[in-house]
Amino acid sequence: MAPGWRSSARATLPRAVGTLLDVVDLQTHFATRGGVVRAVDGVSWDVVEGETVALVGESGCGKSVSALSIMRLVAAPAGRIVGGRIVFKGRDLLGLDEDAMRQVRGRAIAMIFQEPMTSLNPVLTIGRQMTEGLETHLAMTPTAARKRAAELLSMVGIPDPARRLAQYPHQFSGGMRQRMMIAMALACEPSLVLADEPTTALDVTIQAQILELMKSLSRRLGVAMLMITHNLGVVARYADRVNVMYAGKIIERGTAREIYANPRHPYTLGLLRSVPRLDEPRRARLDPIEGQPPDLSRLPGGCAFAPRCAFRVDRCTVETPPLRPIGGAGHVSACWEAERLSAARETVGGRR
Amino acid sequence: MSEVLLEVRNLVKHFEVGGGLFGGRRGVVRAVDGVSFSITRGETLGLVGESGCGKTTTGRCILQLEAPTSGEILFEGRELTKLGPDELRAVRRRLQVIFQDPYSSLNPRMTVGDIIAEPLGVYGIVRGAGARRDRVRDLLRKVGLLPQHAARYPHQLSGGQRQRVGIARALAMEPALIVCDEPVSALDVSIQAQIINLLEDLQTDLGLTYLFIAHDLAVVRHISDRVAVMYLGKIVELADRKTLYDDPLHPYTRALLSAVPIPDPELEARREHLVLRGEVPSPLDPPSGCVFHPRCPLAEDRCRSVVPELREVKPGHWAACLLA
Numbered sequence: 033m034a035p036g037w038r039s040s041a042r043a044t045l046p047r048a049v050g051t052l053l054d055v056v057d058l059q060t061h062f063a064t065r066g067g068v069v070r071a072v073d074g075v076s077w078d079v080v081e082g083e084t085v086a087l088v089g090e091s092g093c094g095k096s097v098s099a100l101s102i103m104r105l106v107a108a109p110a111g112r113i114v115g116g117r118i119v120f121k122g123r124d125l126l127g128l129d130e131d132a133m134r135q136v137r138g139r140a141i142a143m144i145f146q147e148p149m150t151s152l153n154p155v156l157t158i159g160r161q162m163t164e165g166l167e168t169h170l171a172m173t174p175t176a177a178r179k180r181a182a183e184l185l186s187m188v189g190i191p192d193p194a195r196r197l198a199q200y201p202h203q204f205s206g207g208m209r210q211r212m213m214i215a216m217a218l219a220c221e222p223s224l225v226l227a228d229e230p231t232t233a234l235d236v237t238i239q240a241q242i243l244e245l246m247k248s249l250s251r252r253l254g255v256a257m258l259m260i261t262h263n264l265g266v267v268a269r270y271a272d273r274v275n276v277m278y279a280g281k282i283i284e285r286g287t288a289r290e291i292y293a294n295p296r297h298p299y300t301l302g303l304l305r306s307v308p309r310l311d312e313p314r315r316a317r318l319d320p321i322e323g324q325p326p327d328l329s330r331l332p333g334g335c336a337f338a339p340r341c342a343f344r345v346d347r348c349t350v351e352t353p354p355l356r357p358i359g360g361a362g363h364v365s366a367c368w369e370a371e372r373l374s375a376a377r378e379t380v381g382g383r384r
Numbered sequence: 385m386s387e388v389l390l391e392v393r394n395l396v397k398h399f400e401v402g403g404g405l406f407g408g409r410r411g412v413v414r415a416v417d418g419v420s421f422s423i424t425r426g427e428t429l430g431l432v433g434e435s436g437c438g439k440t441t442t443g444r445c446i447l448q449l450e451a452p453t454s455g456e457i458l459f460e461g462r463e464l465t466k467l468g469p470d471e472l473r474a475v476r477r478r479l480q481v482i483f484q485d486p487y488s489s490l491n492p493r494m495t496v497g498d499i500i501a502e503p504l505g506v507y508g509i510v511r512g513a514g515a516r517r518d519r520v521r522d523l524l525r526k527v528g529l530l531p532q533h534a535a536r537y538p539h540q541l542s543g544g545q546r547q548r549v550g551i552a553r554a555l556a557m558e559p560a561l562i563v564c565d566e567p568v569s570a571l572d573v574s575i576q577a578q579i580i581n582l583l584e585d586l587q588t589d590l591g592l593t594y595l596f597i598a599h600d601l602a603v604v605r606h607i608s609d610r611v612a613v614m615y616l617g618k619i620v621e622l623a624d625r626k627t628l629y630d631d632p633l634h635p636y637t638r639a640l641l642s643a644v645p646i647p648d649p650e651l652e653a654r655r656e657h658l659v660l661r662g663e664v665p666s667p668l669d670p671p672s673g674c675v676f677h678p679r680c681p682l683a684e685d686r687c688r689s690v691v692p693e694l695r696e697v698k699p700g701h702w703a704a705c706l707l708a
Contacts, residue, residue, distance in 0.1 A: 090572035091543075207663050235434035236599065237660045240643040244659055262573060265645030269652040288649040304647060306577040308606040310629065311646045317584070318606065320577030324542045 052224055052256050053079040053102070058116035060094075060101045063109075066329040071097040073280035074116070076355075079224060084250060084257040086267040086288070089277035090325060095260045098277075099226045102258075103143060104133055121223070139169040142217035146229035148209035152201040158185075159197030162216055169220045184215040188245060207238035214246060218253065225250070228260045243270060264307060268292055273362075276300050279326050279336035282355060286363035296358045296365040296373050298343045335367070343369045388458075389593050390446065390561055391422040395455035397441050401668070411668045415441040416452075417617035420694070423561070428587065428594040430608030430625075432601060432640070436664060437614040439597045443563045446595065447481055448472060460560065477507055480559035484566035486546035490538040497534030500524070500552050507557065523552040526589075528582060544575035551582065561593045568603060580607055601644050605629050613637050616667055616675040619694055623701040633703040635680050674706065682707055 060072040072094045079085045087095040100106050101113050104125065118125040125136060137143075145151040153161055162184065163177035172180065178197065185193035188211040201209060210230065217225050230246065231239040247270055250257050259271060267274055267288065274291045276284040276299065284297040295301040302321040308314070323340035326332070332339055338348040347368050355364045358371070367373070395416055402410040416438040423429045431439045444450045446457055448464055457464040459479060467475065483489040490499055500520045504510040510519045521531045527548040538546055547567065554562055564583065568576040580603065586592055598604050604611055605625055612622040613636065621634040632638045642658040662679045665671055671678050677687040687706055694704040 090574060205663055235664070236601070236643040237434065237639060238663060240645075240657065240659050243645075244657070263645070264573070264647035265652075268647045268649045269645040271649075292647060292649050303573055306574055307647060308580075308602040309646060309648075310602050310605065310641065310644055311648065311651060314606060314625070318577035318580055320581060321574035322578070324544060325572060325574070 050081050051078050052081045052121065053258075054117075054119040055098070055102070056117040056119065058098065058101060058118065059114045060097050060106055060111060061114050062111045064329060069328045070280050070331075071111070071328065072101060075277075075280070075282050076116075077275050077282060077285065079256050079258055081223070082250075082254045082256050083272045084247075084259055084270055086271035086274045087258060087260045087277060088262065088264065088267055088274060090262055092279075092325060092328060093277040094280040095277050096228055099143065099228050099258065099260055102226065103137055103141065105137075135169070138165050138222075139220045140222055141224045141226065142220070142222040144210075144213050144217050144225060144227040144230045146232050148206070148213045148233075149201060151213070152209065154201055156200075157197065158199055158201065158204070158212060162197070162212075162219060165216065165219050180219070181215075184219055185212070187218075187249070188212070188215045189241075190215070206234055207242065210234060210238075210242050211245065214242070214249070218249060218255070221253070222255060224256045224258065226258045226260070229262070230259070231266065232261070232263070239266075246270075264303060276303075279328060279331060281336070281366065283337065283366045284364065285355070286359075287361055290359065290361060290363045294359065294363070294374070296363065296370040297337075297367045298341045298369070298373065299337045301373060302340075302342075343367070343372060345369060387425045388422045389425040389460060390595070391456075391458040392442070392446065393420050393456040393458070395419045395442065395445055395457065396453045397438075397445055397450055398453045413667045414617050414670060415667060416445065417670075419455075419614070419617070419619055421612055421619065421622060423593055423595060425560070425593055426587070426591055427609045428596050428607055430604035430611040431595060431597045431614060432599060432604050432611060433614035434599060434640075434664060436616075436667060438617040438667075439614050440565055442614070443481070443565050443595060443597050447479060447563055448476070477509075477557045478560045479563070480554035480557050480561070481563045481565065482547070482550050482554055482567045485570050486543055486550050487538070487570075489550060490546060492538055494537075495534065496524075496529075496536050496538070496541070496549050499538075499549060500534075500556050503553065503556050509556070509558065519556070520552075523556055526555065526586070527552045528578075542575075543571050544578060547571060547579055548582070551579075551586070555586065555590070559592070561595065563595045563597065565597045566599070567596075569598065569600060576603070583607065601640060613640070616664065616670055618675060618704060619702075620676065620705070621703045622694070627698075627701050631701075633697055633701065633708040634676075634705050635682050635707075636676050639679075639681075674704070 056076050058072050058075045062069040062071055087098060089095045102118055106113060159178060159181055162181035166172045166177040166180055181197055182193040185196055190196055190208060190211055231242050234242060261267060271288045274288050275282045278299050284300050295304055305319040306321055308318060321340055326336050334349040334351055335353055338344050353366045353368045355366045358365045396418055397416040399413040399415055401413055419442055433439045445452045452465055497520050500523055501516045504516050504519055510516045520534055524531060524533055529548050568579050571579060596607055608625050610624050611628045612619045615636050621637045632641060639658050639660045646652060660679050673688045673690055674692050677683040690706060692704045692706045694702050697703050697708050
C-alpha cells in the first residue's frame, strides 16, 4: 500500500459507527413535455462510515438520479432538486454555494461512472486527468501529483504506470479504463465513493476483477461506497445493506442477508424469482414479473407496483404504502401486504 | 428427431484492419478462427463468450450478413456460402434473426403493423392488404401484444414490447432457424424472464430451432440444450447443458462460471472465486499455442506451443485443452 493512506479503520473496528451521509426526503423532479417526472420522489436513506450500501432497481427507477442529486449534478433547468436534505458529515449539501460544493465533489465524495470512455476527456493524457484533481484539491506540486498518480495506478493494478500516464484514454482497454476511474476516484482520499453501475459495461471475468479490487480497496482505505446497480448477484456479493427502488421510491431496505433470505416486498421477491440461477437446479420455466415498468409521468394512484403485483388488494390502488419496519435489523418495506410475503418466500427460486 | 438443420464446418472470418486513409498498423483480426458445430432441428444451441470472442460474427456469417473467409455453412442441406443472390433470398426466409437492441433495430418511422407486414408483402408470403392485416394481428397475439399495438410507433412501446415486435417480425417469415443475438441483455431484469418464456413457448408451438448467442451464463443455461463456449475466435468447450455446467473441463469455462455472482449473500460469502488474471488478448495478435494460456491458472510449458484441438474427451463432451 502506498504510504500516506489512512490506516485500515475497518480492520480494527469491524462495525463502523457514525452516519456519513443522511439523505432525507429527497425529491428530484424533471420537467418534460409529458408533465413533471418525479424521478426521485421523497427518498430517505443513509450510509454509515466504511460500509457499502446498494441502490438496486431497474432503468428509470431513480437510482442514478439519486447519486447525481448528491453531487448536485442533475441537469438543469429540466431537472431540479425540489425538496429534502442531503446531510454529509453534518452539513446539508443543498445549502452549500457552488464553490463549497466544488470542494466536496471529487474530494470528499467521488464518483465512478458506468462508461469510463464517456466520462474521461479523450484529448487529455491520463496523467493530466489524474493530476488535475490532486493539484486543485490537495494543492500538490505538479511533480508530486505526477508521482502520486503513478502510485495510484499501480495500486489499482495497472502495470508500467509511468508509461501509462503519458497515454490517452483510447489506448486503454475497458477494464483498464475502469481501473483508472477507480484510481482517480480514490486520488483525494474521499470518505464516500458513488459507483454508478461500475461494471455493467464490462465482461464477467473483468467484472470480477474490478469488483474484487473495489472491495479490497474500500476495506483497506475505510471508504464508504454507494453501489448503484441492477445486478442482484453483484449486490449479494458486495453490499452490506440494500435499498430497492421502484418508480422513484425506496420500496424495501435491509441488510443484504435479510433482503435476499426474507424479501418483504412483492417487487423484490419478483426480481429474485425472475432470474435464473447457476447454483440451483434449472427450472422448467422462469417466473417473470408481469406487465411493463411504469411511465413515471403517468403513475397510477396508490402503490406504483400495484398494476404488476400478484399480492394486490383493493387498498393498494388507493393508498400509497409508507416504508414501515418489518422484522428486525432495520428491515423496512413499503407494502400493505408485507406480512403475507413470509409464507410466499419459501418458493423463491426453490430455496430449501 | 436428430436431423441436422445447420452445420458449420471450420468457419473462419478474418477482418483486415489498418492502412488505408487513416493509416494505422496493418493487420488481420482473426474474429472467427476455425469454428465447427451443428444444430439439430428443434434444439437450442447456446453460444457464450465475452465481447470480442467471435460469437456475434459467427452468427452474422451464418445469416450471410458477413462473407466467411473460409469454411462451410450447411443449412437444410444447402451450402450457403456458394448460393447466388436469388437462391440466398429464398433461404433467408428460413433463417431469421433477433437483435440485441430493440431500439435501433426497428424503423422509427414505421408503425408496428407496417414493420411486421413489410416482409409478408416483399416475400409474397401473404397477398392482399386485408389478409396481411389479419396475419399481423395473429402474429402480435402470438408474441403477447394486442391488435391495437399495430398502429403504434416503436418509440411508444417499452423495451420489452419492442423486443416482442422484433420477434413477431422474425416469425412473419416462418423461419426454421432463428439466430438470437443477445436478445434479452438490453432489457430490464423483470422483463428478461418474460421474453425468455416467450421464446421457449414459440419454440414448442412452432418447432423452431435457436442459435442463442449471449454472455449471461445463467440465461444460456436456462434456455439451451447444448452450449458452446468461445474464446478468441475458437470454441473451447462444447457439451450438453447439464454436463457443461456441472462438469466443465476447460479452465476458461470454469473461470467464467466462477465469475458469475450468485444472488445469495450467504452463498457468496462461502463461495471460492477463481478470478482470472489479465485481459483477453488482442485478436490481432493472438497468443501462440493455446490462446488461453496467458490467463490460464493451469498452463504448462507445452500450452505455449501446442495448439489444442477441440476433441471429444467424453462422449458428446468436447474440449480444446491439452490437460482435459
